[in-house]
Amino acid sequence: MSTTVASSRRTAISVLVALGLAGIAMASLGATGSLPFTFKPVTGQALAVLEEVPGPETGPKCPLDQRYVDEKPVGLRPDVLDAWNTLRAKAKQQNVELCVNDSKRSRAQQQREFDSAVKRFGTAELAKRYVLTPETSMHVKGIAVDIQPLASAAWVEKNGGKLGWCRRYDNEKWHFEYDPAYATAGCPALLPSATGS
Structure with a gap:
């Protein structure tokens, strides 16, 4: 496997892991009631x-x-x-x-x-x-x-x-x-x- 393909695969996996961890952190913070909610007037989101x-x-x-x-x-x-x-x-x-x-x-x-x-x-x-x-x-x-x-x-x-x-x-x-x-x-x-x- 070339180093370019391996590097791209590691980057993609790192991004997915980071997104997964961010999602877990958001869910756990939301469950504890300590997640700061902010109003952003974007349809279907903050409301x-x-x-x-x-x-x-x-x-x-x-x-x-x-x-x-x-x-x-x-x-x-x-x-x-x-x-x-x-x-x-x-x-x-x-x-x-x-x-x-x-x-x-x-x-x-x-x-x-x-x-x-x-x-x-x-x-x-x-x-x-x-x-x-x-x-x-x-x-x-x-x-x-x-x-x-x-x-x-x-x-x-x-x-x-x-x-x-x-x-x-x-x-x-x-x-x-x-x-x-x-x-x-x-x-x-x-x-x-x-x-x-």
Whole structure:
């Protein structure tokens, strides 16, 4: 065998081994939850990965209302997290505290939420008025937060639009979604519910 063929074969094997090791490293890091996910607007890539990233199941009690928690907004898309931090800082400047009762959910977390709502309301159609399926939830996409208590949510509804945060559903005074276009175009009209009806 010539040295050129042997060298090419070694290079190809080295590349394949390196790719295999990189894949194993990514899988193990993802399994431990310590893989840093970044948003890259490439169709079919980062969003699919982000949708599997779980958010916190709970958090410490909201100091303003013990019925709610104040989750860390872990797993939100990086631009959304930056926008959330800006919103929270702006609220704090005006002596308003915002508790994140719920933010990022994975597809599995959203499915559990939906299944629980079906049990509570009796049918999938009724449940969809308050909890969307994993395929349609903005919590799964990492762009939504549920803010409590309602006085804090009311402050966000009044002031958040200038920062890209808008309430989306008439029957959910706590649910806000981030879109940078809202800051310039204004908030869209409220939908009656998450299903639009």
